[in-house]
Structure formats: structure tokens, C-alpha cells
């Protein structure tokens with residue numbers, strides 16, 4: 001089969017790879033119909049997180065089940081499914097909470113070394129009864145793809161920003177995750193969402209969905225918009241040192257900084273004293289994808305949480321190198337790229 005690998009900075013390739021092995025007792029094999037390129041894949045592509053050799057990538061995929069192991073009870077070949085980007089063993093107390101980060105065996109992310117990636121013609125899914133759900137009626141493939149990772153992440157970023165109805169929430173970074181955070185924060189009752197990104201087209205998309213776009217230096221602009229007080233909560237969907245600094249400075253005393261951006265593997269010099277004197281709550285979260293499905297599926301199927309406008313481009317899997325180049329450019333009219341095997 002054909003599979004996308006990243007083998008160094010700015011180098012994505014499509015290679016021949018063996019088909020997934022026949023499924024073990026609890027596992028499944030899924031024929032991929034659409035896969036997403038996530039900002040997390042771009043960390044490998046940009047070289048922020050070095051790859052040790054050709055790395056099979058992609059943790060966002062939807063498709064059709066082609067084979068199941070003998071212990072799989074919820075799925076059979078032919079079912080159309082979406083899969084959590086983060087996988088767990090499926091049978092421990094941690095997984096029972098719906099948050100595979102707390103799995104006793106440790107979480108595994110597709111396409112990051114522990115499991116083969118979904119930017120491929122086919123992919124093996126462990127503990128399939130836990131990892132997958134059927135694509136609900138009325139949910140198109142791009143919305144289903146957002147439910148594997150980015151919408152869950154934006155949603156949990158807003159939930160864990162822990163603001164009261166009417167609050168002012170700032171969102172730093174308006175890629176797909178930030179766009180999902182903007183929409184989630186508004187649906188969760190934020191009075192105002194201040195949307196920050198250097199790219200005008202990305203600010204405009206957030207504005208189209210109800211945010212107030214902010215230009216200029218982040219901290220000063222947020223303080224200006226809040227009469228010098230700071231935002232009740234700041235969501236950081238970038239996690240550069242600069243955005244973390246800005247989030248901690250632009251949140252009001254007693255407010256919450258909710259980080260879902262993936263920082264590079266090095267340390268960040270956390271300004272403890274400043275945070276302590278201002279009683280700031282800092283929350284760092286990998287999306288508990290399975291847990292959020294319960295909340296998100298009714299909101300997406302009813303149309304109350306909109307998913308349109310986020311996937312802007314689709315490339316054939318063979319053209320993944322072009323898809324990666326476009327995604328990594330992070331320009332104003334290409335928010336998120338899909339790959340179609």
C-alpha cells in the first residue's frame with residue numbers, strides 16, 4: 001500500500017509499505033478514505049520535533065472497516081468509522097474515563113512512532129471497540145475528521161479554560177485547533193472571544209464565526225480590549241515561548257491559561273513568581289478524545305457547533321508533499337488540508 005512518511009525537515013514522501021498485519025483479537029483494519037494534516041504533523045515536518053528516520057505519519061483518519069479480530073463486538077467489515085487520534089488499551093480504569101492519557105499502558109498516538117500513521121491507504125487500529133465510533137448519519141467526512149482530534153482539542157481547551165458565562169476569552173493561534181476553540185468558547189457562553197494570529201485570513205475566519213480579531217502586540221491589544229484588566233481566560237493553541245509568555249501576562253489576576261498547543265521538546269522558563277502573585281491557573285491538556293465525543297456528537301449533528309470553513313484544501317494521497325507544503329505555509333486561505341487515498 002501507499003503511505004506518507006516524513007524523513008527530515010520539510011521532507012514528506014509517499015512510499016510503498018506493507019499492508020497492515022491481520023488484526024489481533026481486539027483490533028481492526030481500516031481502509032482510509034480521508035486523512036487530515038494536523039499542526040502536530042507539522043512539528044515533525046518543520047523539524048521542531050526531530051524524526052529518527054522515515055516516520056509513518058497521520059493521526060486523523062476516517063474510513064471503512066475491512067477486517068476485525070475475533071473479540072471485536074461493535075464493528076464489522078463495511079462499517080464507516082472515525083478513530084481517536086490518541087489510543088489507549090481500552091480495558092483499564094484510565095481508559096474507562098474516556099481519557100487515554102491516563103491509560104495504564106500509556107497513551108499511543110497514531111503516526112508518531114508507537115502506531116503506524118493514518119495518512120496511508122490502510123491502517124491497523126488496536127482495541128477497536130474502544131478507539132472507534134461509527135460516523136453518525138448526517139456527519140460529513142470532513143466533520144468526522146475534525147472529531148478525531150482538532151475539534152475535541154479546541155473544545156477541551158475551552159472547557160478547561162474554566163470561564164463563567166459572559167467571560168472574555170482570548171484565543172492565541174487560529175489554525176484549525178484555534179478556530180475550533182473560538183467556536184467552542186462562544187458556544188460555552190463566552191461573552192467575547194478575542195482572536196489572535198499574525199495571519200489576517202485566519203483572523204477573518206474567526207471573526208466570521210463571532211470572534212473579535214486582534215492585531216498588534218498580543219498582550220497590549222488584549223489589555224486594551226479589557227480596560228487594562230486582562231482576559232478571564234487565555235487559550236494558547238500555539239505554545240511557543242512567546243505565546244506562553246503572552247498568555248500568562250494577558251490573563252487577568254485569578255484567571256486561567258489553557259494550553260493545548262504542543263511546545264517543542266525543550267523546557268520553558270515558567271515565570272512562577274509572576275503567576276503566583278497573580279493567582280493564575282495553568283492547565284495543560286492532551287485532548288481526551290473519547291470523553292469529548294459524548295459532548296460533541298450531539299452538538300455537531302444538530303449543527304449547533306459548526307465545522308465548516310476549516311478544511312479548505314484536499315490533495316490526493318500521492319500529492320501529500322504538496323499538501324504538506326501548503327499546510328506548513330499557514331496562509332490565510334488554507335486553514336487545514338485533507339489527503340484522499
Ligand SMILES: NC(=O)c1ccc[n+]([C@@H]2O[C@H](COP(=O)([O-])OP(=O)(O)OC[C@H]3O[C@@H](n4cnc5c(N)ncnc54)[C@H](O)[C@@H]3O)[C@@H](O)[C@H]2O)c1
Pocket residue numbers: 038039040041042043149150153172173174175176177178196197198199202237238239240242243259260261262263285286287330335
Ligand atoms: N493538545 C492536543 O491534544 C493537541 C491536538 C491537536 C493539535 N495540537 C497542537 O495544537 C497546535 C495548533 O494546531 P493547528 O493544527 O491549529 O496548527 P497550525 O500550525 O495550523 O496553527 C498554528 C497557528 O498559530 C499561529 N501563530 C504562530 N505564531 C503565533 C503567535 N506568536 N501568536 C499567535 N498566533 C501565532 C499561526 O499563524 C497558525 O495560524 C499545534 O501545536 C498542535 O501540535 C494539540
Ligand SMILES: [Zn+2]
Pocket residue numbers: 038039040041059085149150
Ligand atoms: Zn493532531
Ligand SMILES: [Zn+2]
Pocket residue numbers: 088089090091092093094095102103104105
Ligand atoms: Zn488503558
